[in-house]
Amino acid sequence: MTVTTVRPALDAVRSRQSWSKVTDAAPTRDELIELVSAAGRVADHSSLRPWRVIELRGNDRRTLGRAIAKAEKDDKPSTKPLRAPLLLAVVASYKKSDKVPRWEQEAVASGVAHVLSLLLDEAGWGVLWRTGHYTRSKAVAKAHGLAANEELLGWLYVGGKPERSRPSRRKPVDGRAHLGRMPGSPDAPGELTEWRGAGLGKKAKKAAKKAEKAAKNARS
Missing domain, CATH: 3.40.109.10 (NADH Oxidase)
Incomplete structure (x- = not known):
């Protein structure tokens, strides 16, 4: 599909x-x-x-x-x-x-x-x-x-829906910032690097960095 x-x-x-x-x-x-x-x-x-x-x-x-x-x-x-x-x-x-x-x-x-x-x-x-x-x-x-x-x-x-009124606008969502893989997955090298710069909070970024390090060790 x-x-x-x-x-x-x-x-x-x-x-x-x-x-x-x-x-x-x-x-x-x-x-x-x-x-x-x-x-x-x-x-x-x-x-x-x-x-x-x-x-x-x-x-x-x-x-x-x-x-x-x-x-x-x-x-x-x-x-x-x-x-x-x-x-x-x-x-x-x-x-x-x-x-x-x-x-x-x-x-x-x-x-x-x-x-x-x-x-x-x-x-x-x-x-x-x-x-x-x-x-x-x-x-x-x-x-x-x-x-x-x-x-x-x-x-x-x-x-x-009023003809002259506009709906509340929302910013588009970037799926790359919310779609990832399991830590250590050999199919997505560098994926967690994208996550770290995709609007994540400090704790999430720290966890992503830690998971990326573990993923690199698993691939080596």
């Missing part, structure tokens, strides 16, 4: 942008069901489905605004949830499992959120994933009706 064969998906991922401002238009529930069903196809160890999505429209957003205010000990309801006509709360719904740890289940729920945001963007909707320290507050959890085994990962703010 070549890059050409996955071009549609590749183009969709490359063109995705976050939209901080959206119009009052929003996808219907039937449209959401189709997209959520597709997003649920992410890799899921043991098919636990450790996630769910809560749809917030209309006054639901005001309820959330009051919950956020309570979490932040503010007298006035937060207006943040009113920035989009539709909010999709992504919830990690942990299941009991001897094989799948909690962190892995959270990764699945996060994967659903990312894929769902991509699908919404590709369908023509403006999307922004918002979080905040209050996502784990008792007031916000109660407003969403979360169970003891659930945690909120944030909200996808969804609306129409």
